[in-house]
Amino acid sequence: MKTIALRHMQVNQRGIIRHITAQGELGRRIRDMGLVPGTPFTVVGRAPLEDPVALRLRGFTLTLRNNEADFITVDVEE
Numbered sequence: 859m860k861t862i863a864l865r866h867m868q869v870n871q872r873g874i875i876r877h878i879t880a881q882g883e884l885g886r887r888i889r890d891m892g893l894v895p896g897t898p899f900t901v902v903g904r905a906p907l908e909d910p911v912a913l914r915l916r917g918f919t920l921t922l923r924n925n926e927a928d929f930i931t932v933d934v935e936e
Contacts, residue, residue: 873932880929
């Protein structure tokens with residue numbers, strides 16, 4: 859497994875959330891969306907300019923801006 863920032867993942871790549879570095883309200887908001895360590899997900903799409911990114915996890919699709927994704931470290935298969 860390789861550890862990277864969520865922002866650098868490609869469409870159809872799968873990962874597991876390893877760590878959330880955001881603090882305060884942003885960190886709470888990210889966790890409230892279901893993005894907590896140990897959660898598996900798949901990148902299902904990106905906007906034409908690469909921002910935002912669409913994730914599929916826990917039976918729903920969620921979009922994140924890249925500035926939010928920068929705070930999420932993930933494990934991906936090489």
